[in-house]
Amino acid sequence: MRLLSHNMLSSNIKGVTNGFPLRIEAEKVVVKQVDLNVRFLKNMFPKIEWKALVEASRTMGYAELPEEVEPSKLDSRDFLQKFHHALLELVLEEGALVCPETGRRFPVSKGIPNMLLHEDEV
Amino acid sequence: MSRPELQNPPEIFYNDDEARKYTRNSRIMEIQSELSERALELLALPEDDVPRLLLDIGCGSGLSGETLSESGHQWIGLDISQSMLDVALENEVKGDLLLADMGQGLGLRSGVMDGAISISAVQWLCNADKSSHNPRLRLKAFFGSLYRCLARGAKAAFQMYPENLDQRELIVSSAMRAGFSGGIVVDYPNSSKKRKEYLVLTCGPPSVNTSVPEGKSEDGDSSFDDDSSGDEENQTVSISDRHRPRKKQRITKKGKGRDWILKKKEQMRRKGNVVPPDTKYTARKRKARF
Ligand SMILES: C[S@@+](CC[C@H](N)C(=O)[O-])C[C@H]1O[C@@H](n2cnc3c(N)ncnc32)[C@H](O)[C@@H]1O
Secondary structure, three states: OEHHHHOOEOOOOOOOOOOOOOEEEEEEEEEOOOOOOHHHHHHHHHHOOHHHHHHHHHHOOOOOOOOOOOHHHHHOHHHHHHHHHHHHHEEEEEEEEEOOOOOOEEEEEOOEEEOOOOHHHO | OOOHHHHOOHHHHOOHHHHHHHHHOHHHHHHHHHHHHHHHHHOOOOOOOOOOEEEEEOOOOOHHHHHHHHOOOEEEEEEOOHHHHHHHHHOOOOOEEEEOOHHHOOOEOOOOEEEEEEEOOHHHHHOOOOOOOOHHHHHHHHHHHHHHHEEEEEEEEEEEOOOOHHHHHHHHHHHHHOOEEEEEEEEOOOOOOOOEEEEEEEEOOOOHHHOOOOOOOOOOHHHOOOOOOOOOOOOOHHHHHHOOOHHHHHHHHOOOHHHHHHHHHHHHHHOOOOOOOOOOOOOOOOOOOO
16 A cells, blocks of 8 residues: 555544544565655645655655645656655555554554454444 | 345455456456546546645555556555455555545545546445444435535546446445535446446535546447456446336337347347348348237
């Protein structure tokens, strides 16, 4: 799972009011190269929860994203490169996603988070 | 063979064997990618070369997602079958995969997805595979959460195989109740094999952009009972046909005529069937009452 998806995912356990962002427990992170597409990044940017992306990428061992960001940054090639790398190239292979409210762990194996809920969580 | 939906829950039906068989069958591959291309077309994304973030619901081994990647889009796929997802991994699909049950609702933030497709999957929600399952509630949870995670004005296109009118009605009404507008598009309505239906939904109240596009059809009578495209991915034809007033449709819409009947009889003869000889009485008009 890439941080693009992590930035969209939230815990939907019954009763949880703020399931975002899921905390990342990273056991194995891999980097998979993807072609950079400026139009995609510009389209995504307004939807990204920036703080969550910065924190998630740091947990995954990448600390290059600026804490604060404004749309004018999208004109900088250097920034786009970093944004792209954090969003699409860092992959959580093994580990877990943890619900911020309940602490429930969703295991990640072979890059796939298991988001199946138990019956009493639906 | 009966419908897969009637045999086992999806995570059991799509086991390792079935997942592999499914994904290696070139006929299925071809059909699924055609259906996915059509679903993507029905999303009517702006033609601006901007890659979007799309959802593939019931993504399986990634046959449908590949179509999205080929068009340059990023996607998140979810499926309830680990075996199907394992095959997707083997095939190195480009999208992100989640093991998830759509009937439990989608755990996604509000308004972030640019669109969603779902190919041959949503009818599974009409089954109650566990004692705790209530199809109505699962459909409600699913469509409600889908509505929330889509950007306003975004569309979702579901190619689906409802088993009968009740299932279709249940699926459509659940979607409408969640706030979607839209309806069903039928492609090749006159061909029992090629006929495919899509539920096309727009997030938000009806507007000029939410009208449902027309289904595809083939010109001429050749589309009737065209055997060229199979339905191996889902043996639904015989069942769903029973519920469709197909006969009525054909006669009122097109009127068959002598040539068509002669052609059909010839086809049946070639297949080795016993067919009455052609005479001057063949396909004559009858009075409404004898
Ligand atoms: C006929 S396959 C289609 C797979 C893929 N969309 C394609 O076109 O090749 C149907 C898929 O729906 C999945 N499915 C069924 N019920 C589901 C549910 N409740 N949640 C998520 N996926 C489900 C099955 O596991 C299966 O992979």
